[in-house]
Amino acid sequence: MVRRLADRAHAWFDRTPPPVLHPAIAIALDTYTGLYRLRLRAVAEDPAALLHRKPTVSRRARLRLSLPAPAQVALACALFPFPTRPATAPA
Incomplete structure (x- = not known):
């Protein structure tokens, strides 16, 4: 049963991921889901x-999954900067 x-x-992790606004968020999401997949594999094995x-x-x-993530996120942020909006004064 386990x-x-x-x-x-x-199988839920293998579904199509939701659309993401920024590549850096997708990289973080992929890293976290990869870690959870490894944990599920450990559960299924024993x-x-x-x-x-x-x-x-x-x-x-x-470490194989989590070490490259910060460099990938930094590259994604450099290539696709987060859009910023000018601050507006409250009315």
């Missing part, structure tokens, strides 16, 4: 371990 539920949750501990993901796998 594997089936983990597979269902994994469901009985949930009785004794939280599912863990190896440090190497977490």
Whole structure:
């Protein structure tokens, strides 16, 4: 049952992502969903371990996903700056 539920949750992450306003937000969203996919994979591989501990993901796998994200976000912000609007005085 745990594997089936983990597979269902994994399928939710595989759906088409919602439209995003800025590439930097898409990169952050992809990083977070990738980390959750790894955690779901850990649950599906050893469901009985949930009785004794939280599912863990190896440090190497977490770093593989999370280390390039800040550089990618910085590049996305440099290529596509956030639009700014001039401040308006309250009426």
